[in-house]
Amino acid sequence: MKSAVQDYEAIKASVEAAANEHGEPHWFVDRRLAAIDAMQDLALPQVQRYDYHRWPLMDNMDLSWHRSDKALADSVPAATDQIRFVQVGQTTVAINLPDELDEQGVILTDIFSAFREHPRLTEKYFMDKVTKADENKLTAYHQAFLNAGVFLYVPKGVTIKQPIEAYLIQDSTVKQAMVSHVLIVAEEDSSFSFIQHLNTKGDEQNAASCMVEVLARANSNVHFSSVDELGEHTYSFLHRRANLSRNARFDWAIGVVNDQNTLGDFTSELIGEGAHSESKVIAVTTGKQSNGINNRVVNKGKHTVANISQRGVLLEKSELVFNGIGDIIHGASGANAEQENRVLMMSDQAHGDANPILLIDENDVIAGHAASVGQVDQNQLYYLMSRGIDKEQAQRLVIRGFLGPVLEDIPLPEVRQEMIEVIERKLEDGQHFK
Amino acid sequence: MATLEVKDLHVEIEEEKDQTREILKGVNLTMNTGEIHAIMGPNGTGKSTLSQTIMGNSAYHVTQGDILLNGESILDMPVDERARKGLFLAMQYPAEIQGVTNAEFLRAAINSRRPEDDQISVMAFLKELDKNLELLDMSEEMTERYLNEGFSGGEKKRNEILQLLMIKPSFALLDEIDSGLDIDALQVVSKGVNSMRGDNFGSLIITHYQRLLNYIVPDVVHVMMGGKIVKSGDAELAKKLESEGYAGLRDELGLDVSLVDDNR
Numbered sequence: 001m002k003s004a005v006q007d008y009e010a011i012k013a014s015v016e017a018a019a020n021e022h023g024e025p026h027w028f029v030d031r032r033l034a035a036i037d038a039m040q041d042l043a044l045p046q047v048q049r050y051d052y053h054r055w056p057l058m059d060n061m062d063l064s065w066h067r068s069d070k071a072l073a074d075s076v077p078a079a080t081d082q083i084r085f086v087q088v089g090q091t092t093v094a095i096n097l098p099d100e101l102d103e104q105g106v107i108l109t110d111i112f113s114a115f116r117e118h119p120r121l122t123e124k125y126f127m128d129k130v131t132k133a134d135e136n137k138l139t140a141y142h143q144a145f146l147n148a149g150v151f152l153y154v155p156k157g158v159t160i161k162q163p164i165e166a167y168l169i170q171d172s173t174v175k176q177a178m179v180s181h182v183l184i185v186a187e188e189d190s191s192f193s194f195i196q197h198l199n200t201k202g203d204e205q206n207a208a209s210c211m212v213e214v215l216a217r218a219n220s221n222v223h224f225s226s227v228d229e230l231g232e233h234t235y236s237f238l239h240r241r242a243n244l245s246r247n248a249r250f251d252w253a254i255g256v257v258n259d260q261n262t263l264g265d266f267t268s269e270l271i272g273e274g275a276h277s278e279s280k281v282i283a284v285t286t287g288k289q290s291n292g293i294n295n296r297v298v299n300k301g302k303h304t305v306a307n308i309s310q311r312g313v314l315l316e317k318s319e320l321v322f323n324g325i326g327d328i329i330h331g332a333s334g335a336n337a338e339q340e341n342r343v344l345m346m347s348d349q350a351h352g353d354a355n356p357i358l359l360i361d362e363n364d365v366i367a368g369h370a371a372s373v374g375q376v377d378q379n380q381l382y383y384l385m386s387r388g389i390d391k392e393q394a395q396r397l398v399i400r401g402f403l404g405p406v407l408e409d410i411p412l413p414e415v416r417q418e419m420i421e422v423i424e425r426k427l428e429d430g431q432h433f434k
Numbered sequence: 435m436a437t438l439e440v441k442d443l444h445v446e447i448e449e450e451k452d453q454t455r456e457i458l459k460g461v462n463l464t465m466n467t468g469e470i471h472a473i474m475g476p477n478g479t480g481k482s483t484l485s486q487t488i489m490g491n492s493a494y495h496v497t498q499g500d501i502l503l504n505g506e507s508i509l510d511m512p513v514d515e516r517a518r519k520g521l522f523l524a525m526q527y528p529a530e531i532q533g534v535t536n537a538e539f540l541r542a543a544i545n546s547r548r549p550e551d552d553q554i555s556v557m558a559f560l561k562e563l564d565k566n567l568e569l570l571d572m573s574e575e576m577t578e579r580y581l582n583e584g585f586s587g588g589e590k591k592r593n594e595i596l597q598l599l600m601i602k603p604s605f606a607l608l609d610e611i612d613s614g615l616d617i618d619a620l621q622v623v624s625k626g627v628n629s630m631r632g633d634n635f636g637s638l639i640i641t642h643y644q645r646l647l648n649y650i651v652p653d654v655v656h657v658m659m660g661g662k663i664v665k666s667g668d669a670e671l672a673k674k675l676e677s678e679g680y681a682g683l684r685d686e687l688g689l690d691v692s693l694v695d696d697n698r
Contacts, residue, residue: 404533
């Protein structure tokens with residue numbers, strides 16, 4: 001035990017040195033060190049019916065700074081008139097925010113600049129209001145070794161019509177964990193949508209600890225989409241949580257299309273009365289990869305509405321577990337929580353599970369669930385093939401049909417199209433190696 | 435000229451508890467492009483089974499006989515290959531697929547017949563599509579809707595014919611394309627099929643009623659009963675059936691076949 005403690009002391013000393021060298025504010029360095037202390041006693045987050053404790057999610061306990069080659073961002077589609085943030089590894093490649101939004105007080109910047117330039121906002125909101133560092137070992141790790149990320153602040157009453165896009169590219173040309181944080185504060189009556197793209201460049205085996213925190217203040221309207229395409233050598237922990245105040249509307253639309261094992265923990269906490277959240281997740285697994293996804297909604301406020309809709313497709317020898325967790329807290333009268341979890345098995349060697357978990361501590365609520373683990377619809381397949389379409393393409397179209405109800409609800413056509421293309425690519429790969 | 439031959443075809447289906455039932459009991463039929471054949475017959479006599487078996491639906495098991503397209507047996511070919519060889523089945527109950535637009539599906543079907551480096555251009559596709567939509571009195575909006583999803587019975591039938599016009603097969607099997615259609619829709623659907631008539635197109639039309647055959651006049655009419663073709667003739671045969679009924683023909687031929695609706 002003594003040597004383990006000594007190890008942690010050594011790690012703390014090196015993290016402190018690296019953070020100071022990086023010019024981080026004292027409050028943040030202190031939080032890093034406290035998180036390293038906390039890690040020693042905290043447990044891994046629990047995911048029902050899913051075991052991931054052997055994954056190398058925290059192997060890299062070295063905080064260091066690396067300037068990535070900006071050319072790694074060349075795959076980001078060129079655009080001059082979009083609101084966007086592009087980061088490769090720890091290196092911010094582009095920030096494009098129109099002047100008029102800047103004048104209205106909108107902030108879009110990398111997370112470390114935000115700590116320095118907007119300490120009042122970030123000290124209060126970073127891993128404090130929405131997620132706590134000491135929730136579990138993985139959240140503490142994230143706080144301790146944070147090395148990338150973005151901060152978005154949208155002031156009261158500001159509506160942004162164009163989506164805000166963040167391209168976060170993991171630099172796996174070097175051996176270094178991606179510990180990246182997206183912090184979004186939507187003040188009262190603000191309205192916007194945010195699209196995140198996660199990618200990996202390079203072939204080093206690295207972990208990714210990617211967190212998203214969204215604070216959706218009263219009457220705000222925020223839509224968050226993510227297209228997750230991390231590489232085949234990246235074990236990832238994706239922790240995303242939104243906290244909704246009175247009458248806020250917040251939606252998730254997430255495509256988990258990574259090529260390696262992924263632990264997803266997505267939550268909407270509906271604190272204020274009348275808040276409404278839709279949580280939509282699509283996942284596709286291939287090869288021998290395993291994805292475990294907790295999609296959780298917590299109704300705390302009265303008359304809150306929280307719906308979950310998840311669909312997953314499994315190919316080859318992959319594993320996918322969808323837990324839909326509906327948590328209705330005592331006092332949340334008039335709450336409404338519906339969930340649907342469905343997985344489609346394209347291979348008899350795959351292992352899929354769809355578990356609805358309802359935790360209801362209030363009588364005056366409406367809650368429902370549907371879950372299924374099914375095979376491909378032979379009638380649809382036959383119909384498509386009878387028009388000359390070969391079996392593999394027909395399968396992909398049937399899969400699209402299966403995912404349709406979730407895809408259909410993605411409000412931004414460009415995200416929907418991107419999601420379709422990414423899924424199609426992954427399915428082709430999975431079919432190819434069968 | 436293309437030829438489709440059905441020779442002594444016996445087909446059974448699996449019913450519950452590993453029980454099989456023979457539906458087709460030796461069907462013989464030869465048709466060439468340039469010809470329209472109609473198959474009439476009472477309920478439950480195997481008309482749809484014949485069309486599904488020719489197309490290659492795996493629920494139907496061929497136990498004897500053969501199906502030849504241009505002299506080549508197609509029994510071992512999967513459905514998609516038969517389709518690319520020139521067969522088309524307009525289905526009684528087309529599948530609905532959310533998330534896949536009608537237009538995207540049509541392009542995929544057309545492109546499946548073309549080499550990878552010679553896919554149809556968007557312009558050429560749209561031009562052909564517009565022409566056929568107009569012929570079938572369908573709105574452009576129909577092509578951006580999801581495949582058959584939420585389509586009315588009539589819209590589905592029109593959509594089957596739209597596919598027929600876009601894909602241009604050698605042989606089209608039309609399975610009760612008239613069921614559930616009002617007279618206006620029936621005329622539109624018939625117009626679509628008639629527009630395909632020519633030396634490079636043949637069709638096998640399955641129907642209960644003679645009415646459809648007033649609009650699509652067949653060259654040959656076959657009557658099926660008890661899993662076999664019991665009589666063939668010209669368009670007059672259909673009219674005779676309409677007036678005398680299947681029971682009349684059965685008794686005239688001295689067949690021992692029970693008609694599903696006899697006891698009604």
